[in-house]
Every structure is written in C-alpha cells, then in structure tokens.
Amino acid sequence: MTQHLLILGGTTEASALAKLVASRGLQATFSYAGRVANPKVQPLPTREGGFGGSDGLAQYIRDQNISHVIDATHPFAAQMSWNAFEACRATGVNLTALTRPAWQPVVGDRWQVVPDMAGAVTALRGPAKRVMLALGRLHMNEFALQPQHHYVLRLVDAPDVPPALPNHSVVVARGPFDVAGDTALFQKHNVDVVVCKNAGGTGAAAKIEAARALNLPVIMIDRPKLPERPEVATPDAVLDWVAAHPSTDRGV
Ligand code: 3Y8
Ligand code: NAP
DSSP states (O other), X not given: OOOOXXXXXXXXXXXXXXXXXXHTTOOEEEEEOOOSSSOOOOSSOEEESOOSHHHHHHHHHHHTTOOEEEEOOOTTOHHHHHHHHHHHHHHTOEEEEEOOOOOOOOTTOEXXXXXXXXXXXXXXXXXXXXXXXXXXXXXXXXXXXXXXXXXXXXXXXXXXXXXXXXXXXXEEOOSOOOHHHHHHHHHHTTOOEEEEEOOOSSTTTHHHHHHHHTTOEEEEEOOOOOOOOOEESSHHHHHHHHHHSOOOOOOO
C-alpha cells in the first residue's frame, strides 16, 4: 500500500514536520481546523475544516488511503486528539503524536497552577487588576464572570463581534512571540497578572519569561487529559516512526 501521511497541524512543531516531510518528497496532507482567517501557508497539500467527528475522520482516512496519522495539534486541542485516537483505532491506521513537554516553573516564577479555564476565572476573584489574557479568542468570554478587571486580549484575528468583557484592549498578533516584545507589551499595558495555558514549546514561551523578568504572577492552566498514544518529540523521530511502521494493506 502506498504511504500517505495525514498531519493534524496548527503548531510550530507541525510546521517543522511539514517542512521536513516536503523536503523528503513524501506524500502527505496537512490539516487545519480553519480557526483563523489566514493560516500559515504550508509546503504540503493542505485541507481546512473539521472532519465531522471521529467517524468523519475515519471516513476521510479510508477515502484518502491515509497510511499514518500524526497528531501534531496543540496540547489543548483535546477533542481533535481524542477523535484521532478513536478514528485510528477504528480504521487500524497507525497514530503517533508529535508533542512538546509542558513548561515547568523555575526560580523566580510566581505561578498559580489551575486545572482548567474555569479555575483561571475563579482565580481572578477580587479587586480590579490589569490582566493579560494570553488565551486567544475561543475562551475569552468565560472571563465575563470577573468583569471588574481590565483585560488585555491578544488575538490572531480582530474579533468580528466585540468581546463580552466590558473593560478590555485588543492586541492583534500571531506568534511565535519574543521576550523583548512581550516584556514591552506588559509594561505598555501595565499588566498586573498573566493568564495562560501550559502550551509548552517555544512559540508561546516568551510571555512566561517576560512575566518572570517583571516579577509578575502567572495563572497557569494545566493541560487537559489526552489519550494514551505513542508520542515523539521531534520531526525526525516522526519519520523514524513512519519507517518503523510500514503501511500495510488494511483490506477494504
Ligand atoms: C489555526 C495556524 C506555526 C504555528 C504557530 C505554538 C505557537 C504561535 C502561541 C499568546 C498565546 C494561543 C493561540 C497560540 C500560539 C503558535 C502557533 C500558537 C497562542 C495559529 C494557527 C491557528 C491557531 C489557532 C489558535 C486558537 C488559539 C490558539 C492563539 C497558523 C496561529 C492563544 C494558544 O481566533 C481563534 O479562533 C484562535 C484560536 C486555537 C486558542 C484560542 O482558544 O483562541 N491558536 N493558531 C489552526 C487551525 O485552524 O487548525 O496560522 O499558524 C498557530 C499557532 N498559534 O507554525 O508557526 O506552536 O503553539 N495560538 C495558547 O497557547 O494559549 C497565543 O498570545 O501568548
Ligand atoms: P479542538 O477543540 O480539539 O477541536 C475541535 C474540533 O475542531 C475538532 O473536533 C475538529 O472538528 C476540528 N479540528 C481541530 N483541529 C483540527 C485540525 N488540525 N484539522 C482539522 N480539524 C480540526 O481544537 P482547537 O483547540 O479548537 O484547535 C484548533 C486548531 O488550532 C488545531 O489545529 C490546533 O492545533 C490549533 N491550536 C490550538 C490551540 C489551543 O489553544 N487550543 C493553540 C494553538 C494552535 P471535527 O470534530 O468536525 O473533525
């Protein structure tokens, strides 16, 4: 059976993998959810949009003769990861995840770790502060439960509807970010506290280094539970995994 890789993307690591796969001339399709207006262009044939749940993904795998699925999505894209796990089990196609370790606090960090988004909202109880909400667009309105704060919102696209936060500033920017830029941003907006997900990786790490440099507290949201699946840490390790798991005829 010929090889056709499906890369579930949307992260710095996924882009690095796409570059390597394209340089090797392997047949692959890169997949985005279609969350942002102008996603980064990839050097591979690219599809955008959901598959229609795990069944939809399983059907896509069969229709496109996918031989290997690489889940290189963000650690908070839990639904996609669970769907990929189910769909690969249903179709018998090999799955691995290209992941990055969670950030760990170091000396000088002032982290308050919370289990989820609701925990971050609760942690913001109390008098008005200037809050850097570095969480993107999808969950920002959950913070309307703490309307007393001024929120600095960093979004990939300008919001098409005003955020449901009475007191906010919007910064339209796409990462990867750098420490000098995030430090200047926090100073410009007199940020008192930073709220972020434990995304790991390098593309979003600048804010925790900037917070450390400015001695700012960070509300750090722990990762959601992901399926138990094989994981690798580098694009080269993905190619080693593909070579070690040759595509087999699954039958029809
Ligand atoms: C659509 C595709 C690359 C990948 C770049 C990484 C780094 C920059 C940092 C902050 C945190 C945040 C957010 C973030 C980062 C990388 C990576 C990463 C965080 C793009 C992209 C897509 C998305 C989706 C978007 C979410 C949002 C989350 C912004 C491309 C740019 C906050 C995650 O408006 C929306 O609907 C945005 C939605 C999911 C989380 C949210 O809840 O809003 N990412 N981000 C992907 C798709 O359609 O499938 O254009 O590159 C990718 C990247 N964003 O190759 O360079 O690897 O993580 N993305 C978080 O970490 O909390 C910004 O501001 O400090
Ligand atoms: P999610 O909540 O796990 O997924 C929700 C639904 O979006 C999935 O069930 C699937 O729809 C679709 N989907 C998600 N990722 C997809 C992909 N790569 N290709 C095709 N469909 C996809 O996902 P999310 O957290 O919204 O993340 C969406 C995208 O943004 C992913 O590419 C992720 O890597 C990227 N991203 C997310 C974050 C974050 O903080 N969550 C940060 C950086 C980048 P169907 O059920 O219809 O198949």
